[in-house]
Amino acid sequence: DQQVKQNSPSLSVQEGRISILNCDYTNSMFDYFLWYKKYPAEGPTFLISISSIKDKNEDGRFTVFLNKSAKHLSLHIVPSQPGDSAVYFCAASAQKLTGGGNKLTFGTGTQLKVEL
Amino acid sequence: NAGVTQTPKFQVLKTGQSMTLQCAQDMNHNSMYWYRQDPGMGLRLIYYSASEGTTDKGEVPNGYNVSRLNKREFSLRLESAAPSQTSVYFCASSVVTGAYYEQYFGPGTRLTVT
Numbered sequence: 001d002q003q004v005k006q007n008s009p010s011l012s013v014q015e016g017r018i019s020i021l022n023c024d025y026t027n028s029m030f031d032y033f034l035w036y037k038k039y040p041a042e043g044p045t046f047l048i049s050i051s052s053i054k055d056k057n058e059d060g061r062f063t064v065f066l067n068k069s070a071k072h073l074s075l076h077i078v079p080s081q082p083g084d085s086a087v088y089f090c091a092a093s094a095q096k097l098t099g100g101g102n103k104l105t106f107g108t109g110t111q112l113k114v115e116l
Numbered sequence: 117n118a119g120v121t122q123t124p125k126f127q128v129l130k131t132g133q134s135m136t137l138q139c140a141q142d143m144n145h146n147s148m149y150w151y152r153q154d155p156g157m158g159l160r161l162i163y164y165s166a167s168e169g170t171t172d173k174g175e176v177p178n179g180y181n182v183s184r185l186n187k188r189e190f191s192l193r194l195e196s197a198a199p200s201q202t203s204v205y206f207c208a209s210s211v212v213t214g215a216y217y218e219q220y221f222g223p224g225t226r227l228t229v230t
Contacts, residue, residue, distance in 0.1 A: 004158075032216045043120070043206050043221030044159070051216065089158060093216070097166035101147025101210045102217040103174070106158035 003027045006107035019077040021110050023090030030092040035075050038087045080114045087111050120222035128228045129197040137192040139207030147210045148190035152203040197229045
C-alpha cells in the first residue's frame, strides 16, 4: 500500500525553465510534508517542507504547494539550474514519536534532469 | 561538525554472514532512524529510536536488530544476511524545528549479499 506516490519516475527540463514535481498521498492523517533532494552516492538532503495548515511555502527558487482536498503537493523550481539535476523524494509525516522525532513515509522519487 | 556518519561505505557479504552497520551523529539529536532504499521503492523505515534508551520497529524490521548505544550512536545488525537484504542503508537523525522534526541523513552504506 503506497501511501505516498510520485507517479513520474523522471522529468527533463531546460535550464532556466520551471520544473514541477508532483506527489500524491492517500493518508488523510499526514500533517507535515517534506521534499528531499538526493545526488548519486550521497544521502538525501532536506530541501523544503510545509505543514497542513498552509497551502504554500517558498524558499528562494523552491516553492511547495499543498492541496489538501486533492491530497496533492507539488514542488516548483524556478529557474531550473543544471545543479538541480538529482532525484527528488516527497515525504509525509503523521505521527510524532514519544520522546521526539517523527516517522516519515517516502515516495519512490522523481529523477530530474536539467539540460543546458 | 561532521553531521551523520556511517561506516562502512560498501560491504559484500555471503548469505548467512552477520555484520553491524555503524551510525553516529554529532548534532546532539534525540531521535535516530535506519532506512533502506531499493530501486523503485523509495526509502523504507527499518527501525527508529525516538530517544536514548528506546528503540522500535518501523515498516520493514524483519531480519534486523538495532542498538542505541548512547545519544550519538545507533547501530543496525544483520544476524544472518540474505540476498533480499541487498540494498542501500541510510541512517538519519532528527531535530525539532517549530512543531515538526527535520531529518538529516548520512551518506549511506551499500550492502550486497551474495
